[in-house]
Amino acid sequence: MPLLHISLRAGKPEAYRQAIFDSLYRAMREALDVPEDDQFMIITEHDPSNFRYGNAFDVNRSDDLVYIQITVFDTRTPEQKTALFRRIAALLGDSPGLRPEDVFVVILDAAKENWSVGHGLAQFA
Incomplete structure (x- = not known):
């Protein structure tokens, strides 16, 4: 259940922003096996x-720099994180056409008990 905060300079068209969403989602599905x-x-x-x-x-x-902050469960391995970095850069290069130099990613680990995804419950504790 990653949570992504993406920051970029204003002015990009909606299709560009949607391509960022789509590429990041695909990278997480492939590298982190998110549902x-x-x-x-x-x-x-x-x-x-x-x-x-x-x-x-x-x-x-x-x-064109894009800052990407990803908060994930603290169960992800260094290998998974490395694979995710590579996949994000490759997919954002394909669509919307970002240079790898303009992809800045930080992964923040959070314990499962620190998450509530609705109803005021600690679903993963």
């Missing part, structure tokens, strides 16, 4: 004055 229809994703768009980045680690980023 069908497990799609909890938010895109936040930012004005240029509220969106900053650098070229640290010798990565030449552009204004």
Whole structure:
């Protein structure tokens, strides 16, 4: 049950944003084996004055940079995470056409007992 927060500069068309959603969902299905229809994703768009980045680690980023923060159960292995990073970059390269330099991903691990997905219940505790 990953939860994704996606941030990008404002101005991209709806089809572009939907392609990001679709590519990320596919990457999670393939690399993390998430269940069908497990799609909890938010895109936040930012004005240029509220969106900053650098070229640290010798990565030449552009204004097309997309920040992706993924919160997952703390049961994911390093191998699964590495596979997910690779798959996300490849699929976002295919659609909507992002350069791998413009894909910035952070995975946050959360214990299962920290999740409530509705009804005020701790479904995974």
